Amino acid sequence: xxxxxxxxxxxxxxxxxxxxxxxxxxxxxxxxxxxxxxxxxxxxxxxxxxxxxxxxxxxxxxxxxxxxxxxxxxxxxxxxxxxxxxxxxxxxxxxxxxxxxxxxxxxxxxxxxxxxxxxxxxxxxxxxxxxxxxxxxxxxxxxxxxxxxxxxxxxxxxxxxxxxxxxxxxxxxxxxxxxxxxxxxxxxxxxxxxxxxxxxxxxxxxxxxxxxxxxxxxxxxxxxxxxxxxxxxxxxxxxxxxxxxxxxxxxxxxxxxxxxxxxxxxxxxxxxxxxxxxxxxxxxxxxxxxxxxxxxxxxxxxxxxxxxxxxxxxxxxxxxxxxxxxxxxxxxxxxxxxxxxxxxxxxxxxxxxxxxxxxxxxxxxxxxxxxxxxxxxxxxxxxxxxxxxxxxxxxxxxxxxxxxxxxxxxxxxxxxxxxxxxxxxxxxxxxxxxxxxxxxxxxxxxxxxxxxxxxxxxxxxxxxxxxxxxxxxxxxxxxxxxxxxxxxxxxxxxxxxxxxxxxxxxxxxxxxxxxxxxxxxxxxxxxxxxxxxxxx
Numbered sequence: 354x355x356x357x358x359x360x361x362x363x364x365x366x367x368x369x370x371x372x373x374x375x376x377x378x379x380x381x382x383x384x385x386x387x388x389x390x391x392x393x394x395x396x397x398x399x400x401x402x403x404x405x406x407x408x409x410x411x412x413x414x415x416x417x418x419x420x421x422x423x424x425x426x427x428x429x430x431x432x433x434x435x436x437x438x439x440x441x442x443x444x445x446x447x448x449x450x451x452x453x454x455x456x457x458x459x460x461x462x463x464x465x466x467x468x469x470x471x472x473x474x475x476x477x478x479x480x481x482x483x484x485x486x487x488x489x490x491x492x493x494x495x496x497x498x499x500x501x502x503x504x505x506x507x508x509x510x511x512x513x514x515x516x517x518x519x520x521x522x523x524x525x526x527x528x529x530x531x532x533x534x535x536x537x538x539x540x541x542x543x544x545x546x547x548x549x550x551x552x553x554x555x556x557x558x559x560x561x562x563x564x565x566x567x568x569x570x571x572x573x574x575x576x577x578x579x580x581x582x583x584x585x586x587x588x589x590x591x592x593x594x595x596x597x598x599x600x601x602x603x604x605x606x607x608x609x610x611x612x613x614x615x616x617x618x619x620x621x622x623x624x625x626x627x628x629x630x631x632x633x634x635x636x637x638x639x640x641x642x643x644x645x646x647x648x649x650x651x652x653x654x655x656x657x658x659x660x661x662x663x664x665x666x667x668x669x670x671x672x673x674x675x676x677x678x679x680x681x682x683x684x685x686x687x688x689x690x691x692x693x694x695x696x697x698x699x700x701x702x703x704x705x706x707x708x709x710x711x712x713x714x715x716x717x718x719x720x721x722x723x724x725x726x727x728x729x730x731x732x733x734x735x736x737x738x739x740x741x742x743x744x745x746x747x748x749x750x751x752x753x754x755x756x757x758x759x760x761x762x763x764x765x766x767x768x769x770x771x772x773x774x775x776x777x778x779x780x781x782x783x784x785x786x787x788x789x790x791x792x793x794x795x796x797x798x799x800x801x802x803x804x805x806x807x808x809x810x811x812x813x814x815x816x817x818x819x820x821x822x823x824x825x826x827x828x829x830x831x832x833x834x835x836x837x838x839x840x841x842x843x844x845x846x847x848x849x850x851x852x853x854x855x856x857x858x859x860x861x862x863x864x865x866x867x868x869x870x871x872x873x874x875x876x877x878x879x880x881x882x883x884x885x886x887x888x889x
Contacts, residue, residue: 400429400438407445416452423449440469440478447485451492460489480509484522487529496529503529520549524562531569540569556593560586564598567605574757575797576609583609600629600638608645611652612758619649637678640669644681651685656693659685676710680719683707687726697730704730721750721759729766737774744770761790765815772818777826784819788835791815 407422423445430438447462467482469475487503490496503526510519527542543566550558567582583602590598607622623646630638647662663685670678687703690696704727711720728743744767751759764787771780791812816835823832 394433396429396433397435400426400433400435400442403429404438404441404445407449411445411448411452414452416449419452420446420449436469436473437475437478440466440473440475440482443469444478444481444485447489451489456489456492460486463489476509476513477515480506480513480515480518480522483509484518484525487522487525491525491529491532494532496533499529500526516549516553520546520553520558523549524565527565531565531572536569536573540566543569556589557595557598560589560593560595560598563589564601571605571609573797574794576613577797580606580609596629596633597635600626600633600635603629604638604642604645607642607649611645611649614652616649616652620646623649636669636673637675640666640673640675640678641681643669644678644685647682647685651688651692656689660689660693663689676714677716677719680707680711680714680716680723683710684719684723684726687730691726691730691733695733697733700730701727717750718754721747721754724750725763725766728770732766732770732773735773737770740770741767741774757790757794761787761794761812761815764790765818768815768818768822772822772825777822780822781819781826784815784822787815788812788819788838 403422403426407419407426410416410419410422423442427439427442427446430436430442443462443466447459447466450456450459450462463482463486467479467486470478470482483502483506487499487501487506490502491499503522506522507519507526510522523542523546527539527546529539530536530542531539533539543562547559547562547566550562563582563586567579567586570576570579570582583606587599587602587606590596590602603622603626607619607626610616610622611619623642627639627642627646630642643662643666647659647666650656650659650662663682666678666682667686670676670682683703684707687700687707690703691700704723708720708723708727711717711723724743724747728740728747731737731743732740744763748760748763748767751763764783768780768784768787771777771783795812816838819835820832823829823835
């Protein structure tokens with residue numbers, strides 16, 4: 354059984370951004386005291402006061418008030434001919450418009466400040482303007498321009514040795530390359546930011562970038578590295594007593610172990626996260642932790658706890674009007690109805706409610722697993738045409754999202770529906786593709802045997818289904834080959850680690866040929882499922 358959860362990657366990304374609001378990157382730097390430190394006249398002192406006041410208002414989200422302060426400061430700087438002061442006033446105006454979500458106006462002000470910086474030869478103002486332009490274009494998803502401006506800023510900042518702002522620019526570059534799915538470059542920039550944060554002894558900064566690195570490796574489906582980064586994040590969060598980051602890292606660790614099939618460890622991490630978020634009175638996060646706990650209990654066939662968790666989620670979702678959370682609760686309640694109560698009509702009703710909401714709020718990542726689950730319930734009702742239709746829709750979405758694990762699950766269930774419909778050739782092709790997907794993920798788990806063992810439990814169903822297809826096609830030798838291939842996975846991993854070169858072992862097909870004359874097989878009917886007993 355593969356229970357299907359919703360939107361983990363999106364939620365992890367949300368957690369990453371929740372701790373660091375977009376406007377926190379603005380301004381890149383503002384050396385107010387250097388600009389007007391020698392203020393002698395009352396006008397210069399007033400401009401300095403307004404600039405300081407504007408940034409205080411900006412950082413307390415009073416963007417309209419900040420706008421007025423910076424406009425007054427700009428007027429004074431123009432009157433007294435302080436060009437650098439004009440430049441930094443323009444930076445303030447641009448950042449205020451970022452807060453007001455008018456990025457186009459912000460870019461106009463940043464361009465004006467860049468022009469002044471180059472006219473007066475101010476390298477720090479130029480770097481500030483370029484960084485903020487890069488950040489603004491990043492917000493507009495114009496990643497090519499974001500990278501162009503940030504690379505120019507980076508060159509200047511390294512020349513003037515400003516490490517504090519350099520790491521902010523590196524962070525924007527990392528975000529841009531990750532958005533372009535150039536993970537190698539994105540991770541490299543994140544690593545550089547992490548190094549600088551460590552040099553500056555900014556432990557909270559380390560937490561932020563460990564989170565982003567963990568998310569990058571999660572998206573690459575390199576779960577072993579993702580776990581390493583989130584473990585490190587958790588350790589630092591505890592050290593600096595950042596309870597929100599601690600709860601988030603525990604949540605993600607629990608979610609990854611849930612994905613890999615280590616349900617006991619997943620519940621342990623999630624329970625610790627739940628304790629923290631409840632103390633913080635973070636109802637939204639509490640809901641998402643309970644969602645994952647519901648999945649974990651469901652996988653363990655502890656349906657009473659699964660139902661209890663999801664009923665709490667539904668209550669929280671409706672209380673705080675979080676429709677994404679409501680979708681998650683409806684999804685797992687549907688699976689409880691399906692797998693525990695065998696009430697497929699009720700399950701379909703829950704899934705359809707969730708699907709309707711997911712489409713209303715344009716949450717496509719949550720839509721995909723609901724399609725899978727609808728297909729599974731229609732399969733159980735014997736409506737194989739609908740089952741195949743839903744599974745094909747879900748598979749198309751998983752491919753669009755480039756989510757290998759979801760593709761593996763979708764291919765498994767599509768293969769099952771095709772088998773039930775008697776479309777054996779299509780079932781064979783689909784399940785072989787599913788096995789290739791599972792094995793590609795397995796190679797990314799490195800040397801962590803415990804992860805591979807728990808993960809193999811999930812992919813074993815696809816191997817078993819393919820054996821059933823070959824038996825139905827009267828191809829017992831191919832069925833035996835798949836059986837041997839399934840059992841050989843852990844053995845091959847062990848040899849690969851211990852030998853300097855790739856191991857060469859007799860293929861399963863060779864084994865089948867050698868034993869052809871001695872082979873017998875039988876089909877065993879257990880609980881309405883076809884099992885296979887091999888006797889040599």
